[in-house]
Amino acid sequence: MFTNMFGAEFFTALLSIIAIDIVLAGDNAVVIALASRKLPEEQRNKAIYWGTFGAIIIRALMTIVALWLLRIPYLQALGGILLIPVAIKLVKQEDSHENISASTSLAGAIQTIIVADAIMGIDNVIAVAGASHGNMLLVILGLLISVPIVIWGSKWISAWMVTYPILVYAGAAILAWTAGGMIMNDQIVGTYLRHLSELTNFIVPLVITAIVLLVGKLRTKN
Numbered sequence: 001m002f003t004n005m006f007g008a009e010f011f012t013a014l015l016s017i018i019a020i021d022i023v024l025a026g027d028n029a030v031v032i033a034l035a036s037r038k039l040p041e042e043q044r045n046k047a048i049y050w051g052t053f054g055a056i057i058i059r060a061l062m063t064i065v066a067l068w069l070l071r072i073p074y075l076q077a078l079g080g081i082l083l084i085p086v087a088i089k090l091v092k093q094e095d096s097h098e099n100i101s102a103s104t105s106l107a108g109a110i111q112t113i114i115v116a117d118a119i120m121g122i123d124n125v126i127a128v129a130g131a132s133h134g135n136m137l138l139v140i141l142g143l144l145i146s147v148p149i150v151i152w153g154s155k156w157i158s159a160w161m162v163t164y165p166i167l168v169y170a171g172a173a174i175l176a177w178t179a180g181g182m183i184m185n186d187q188i189v190g191t192y193l194r195h196l197s198e199l200t201n202f203i204v205p206l207v208i209t210a211i212v213l214l215v216g217k218l219r220t221k222n
């Protein structure tokens with residue numbers, strides 16, 4: 001928990017959550033586009049708004065559950081480990097939307113958006129839960145700020161990431177650093193590592209970030 005609710009540490013964590021939501025938002029934008037592409041324009045807009053609204057509610061509930069689960073010893077460290085391949089995948093810019101089908105009905109499109117987002121948003125939920133350090137206010141603020149950006153700015157975000165690859169690497173680095181922080185914040189694993197050296201609070205996230213960027217870069221070349 002933060003010593004100062006609105007201090008530098010609080011806003012650093014909030015910026016991390018917003019960045020995580022945005023860099024992982026490509027999935028959301030593609031899911032919405034694929035699921036609603038066969039609808040008339042008026043229904044497509046309704047599907048986008050209601051599907052996104054439903055997805056936000058489900059994601060918020062999933063995050064609450066994740067915040068509770070991450071208090072269990074070893075699970076926060078496991079969540080951090082699971083984020084590492086997600087960060088590498090972001091650098092490689094792999095596509096994972098082949099199985100998202102378009103619907104010809106408004107209800108079907110909304111259902112597809114909500115279900116697909118819930119399944120594909122697990123990595124986002126884990127990352128946000130870890131970056132929030134158990135603070136639900138941070139999660140809510142992050143959603144309120146990042147969701148409008150994602151809905152109305154997804155096309156520009158995707159274009160910027162193509163034009164400026166450094167943004168992809170920055171996003172992957174934030175995810176990797178968050179993964180390291182989750183490992184260090186685990187009640188058992190973090191305590192054990194800190195017994196080895198107080199510097200592990202900084203070294204572990206740094207090493208994981210370096211590995212993610214290096215592996216992601218090497219695999220991108222192949």
